[in-house]
Amino acid sequence: MTNQNKVELLAPAGNLEKMKIALNYGADAVYGGTSTFSLRIRSGKEFDIDSFAEGIAYAHERKKKVYVTINSFPFNSQVKLYENHIAKMAELNPDALIVSSPGVVRMANKIAPKIPIHLSTQANVMNALDAQVYYDMGVKRIIAAREISLRDCEAIKSVIPGLEIEIFVHGSMCFAYSGRCLISALQKGRVPNRGSCANDCRFPYEIYAYNPETNTTFRLEEETGVGTYIMNAKDMNMASHVDEILSSGVIDSLKIEGRTKSPYYAAVVTKAYRHAIDDFYANDFDAKRYQEELNTTQNRGFTDAYLISRPFEKDDTQSLGFTIQNGTHQVAALVGEDGKTWRCKDKTCVGDIVEIVLPVGATLQESDNEYGKIEQKEGRYWLTFKKLISMKGKEFECIHSGDLNDIILPTTLPGYTILRRGIDEALVKKGLMEAEESQCRD
Secondary structure (H helix, E strand, O other), X not given: OOHHHOOEEEEEOOOHHHHHHHHHOOOOEEEEOOOOOOOOHHHHOOOOHHHHHHHXXXXXXXXXXXXXXXXXXXXXXXXXXXXXXXXXXXXXXXXXXXXXXXXXXXXXXXXXXOOOEEEOHHHOXXXXXXXXXXXXXXXXXXXXXXXXXXXXXXXXXXXXXXXXEEEEEEEOOOOOHHHOOOHHHHHHOOOHHHOOOOOHHHOOOOOEEEEOOOOEEEEOOOOOOOOOOOOOEOEEEOHHHHHHHHXXXXXXXXXXXXXXXXXXXXXXXXXXXXXXXXXXXXXXXXXXXXXXXXXXXOEOOEEOOOOOOOHHHOOOOEOOOOOOEOOOEEEEEEEOOOOOEEEEOOOEEOOOEEEEEOOOOOOOOOEEOOOEEEEEEOOEEEEEEOOEEEOOOOEEOEEOOOOOOOEEOOOOOOOOOEEEEEHHHHHHHHHHHHHHHHHHHO
């Protein structure tokens, strides 16, 4: 693969803000949707037709792409609704439609013949036989099952060189094969394959053994240190293998999971993989650099999953003791799109010092005035707050999470810059805040 044919970096777009953040932090393309026909109903509700159209225009102005998710499996009663939705999406001129079922592939070809079709991971393509069937139907790209190996990707590409292959490299892993799960439907009536998964696999469970001959039930005791999150998969993290993946020359797109995750996740994870890709082509790949940033995000523990190693060779893909853990950092604030103000995401006070995380390619000058001081130390930028004054002129000693005041910055920063602090400091501040609230109640 030459520098002229660089692999694509594809990031999640859970709403318009996260779409813009992903694009500013290095994504070549984003994926998202507007309706319940997506496999992420919650994020689908974050977009309406106008905001999604705005996002597509925003991406296209920057020579980047947007892929529309229409990847749930339709009921018979929904066929006409699917037809109308595909026609409506086609009017927005997206760069591809992501679909799951053969019937919807045929429908999309008929209604929107000029828009490329990408086959969702839900279709479970694992071999060249199945890939050929979809390719013959007009599918331009397959999003391979998370359980696929790099060797199988090479085999598919050798048989169908014109077919693009997209793989997941980061994000949540599903307990079920390629996400084909019924646990949520069984326990909650929420159908995972139609976008409403309740994440039942993330809960702890008590295990019982029943003897029908004696009608006796025993509760199995938990082994110390093992835990009972028996179906909770760790999060995929393939950053250390980006060089190996790209060296194969058969992968066209690296995909990050996470439309329902935070703006911080969208920014930091996208930026880490952007650097990994660019460093590979510059012969400067260093996995430690990317892992340091990825470890700043909340996660369920990390695994390099199955692309390099077969599933039966792995014994570290489950997180048995917890469902989620803090990363090494906590977001303090997010800078607005115009770069002039910020909004609080974690308690921030006069005198606090936070790290500045810039979008890809952005630069910054040191400054010092009545509002604050920006300085560079050991290759990172830091902001010390001297005054917290809102655009309406109100002054604060501290701002708390969720406050909607736009606070003036000491200087204009690149839009969507992130301000963060170490998790230990954040937890101390949280403890102090809870203590203060308790005193007020007393």
